[in-house]
Amino acid sequence: NDYKAKVTEYYPNADAVSVWGGEDNDPPEYGKVFLAIKPANADYLTVEEKRVITQNLRKLNMLTVRPTIIDPEIIKILVSTTFKYNPNQTQLTLGEIETLVSNAIVDFDKNNLNNFDAIFRHSKLVRSIDDANSSILSNITNIRLRKQEDMSENIGQSKGFSVEFGNGLYNPHSGHSGSTGGILSTTGFLLDGDSNTYYLDDDGMGNIRRYKLSASTRIYTDSQAGTINYSTGKLTIDALTIASTANNNTSIDFTVIPNSYDVVATRGSLIDISSENISVKGEVDTIASGESSAGVGFNSTPSTSY
Secondary structure, three states: HHHHHHHHHOOOOOEEEEEHHHHHOOOOOOOOEEEEEOOOOOOOOOOHHHHHHHHHHHHHHHHHHHEEOOOOEEEEEEEEEEEEHHHOOOOHHHHHHHHHHHHHHHHHHHHHHHOOOOEEEHHHHHHHHHHOOEEEEEEEEEEEEEEEEEEHHHHOOEEEEEEEEEEOOOOOOOOHHHHEEEOOOEEOOOEEEOOEEEEEOOOOOEEEEEEEEOOOEEEEEEEEEEEOOOOEEEEEEEEEEEEEEOOOEEEEEEEEEEEOOOOOOOOOOEOOOOHEEEEEEEEOOOOOOOOOOOOOOOOOOOOOOO
8 A cells, every 4th residue: 555655656647556466466575565657648668657656666765675667467358338329309310319428438448437446236227328318218238348459569489379258258158159159259470481460259158269360251260279267267379479460569369258148347457438439320219209009110239239
């Protein structure tokens, strides 16, 4: 708590701060204090900001304790919502109501997910969407989790790596959705000496697969490119010699379906909803508006769509 207080004093632009002793780290590193800091209006501190904060903290230290600033692990929550509304109860256009819903989701993030120990509670988000406008009658809201992994240290080297979501992943039975790519998707990457763009998915049985595309058909080149632990949310990718990535910042995005729609931030992790990861669609509720009777012509929104 002393370190946390001093960080906010030395760096008032901190949006969220998490501090833990090296004995509690995974793996343990005794003699260190770890600090994960998220600045306001950015995901990570600059190198210079880290240097200045560390320099100030060292002035307070015993010689045997070393402060170590690390980048927070940020898990993005992708939100896709479809709401039903009664046009007779509002003078707003559909587009204006959709904007209100998007703004309500952004406000929910600001009010509930700005700390390292935050919990995303799906039912509260659903309530916030319903409350965005009095004409909204219901909504179906689905989420995905996305984590962006920096590959800059892997470029040109044969290295494996892991991606941890800290939450269980959806796998109701062995082989679930294996024929359609499982619950994992990634952005593309190129391997050394190969001009093809590759992607990763899973077979529903704990194996990560690497594939390339021929038109829209997946051509699998490695059916055991790593493992996915559905219980813990840990992905382990075997050694690859990555030449470049489709993302301009030499990263790969990993997107998964969580087992629970309530998402917990583990130590040093932040969960975040960004405006670019929000999809909103409104539909007229034909029963409430009088366009149909006894449900005739009423189209329900699939709860599994994304």
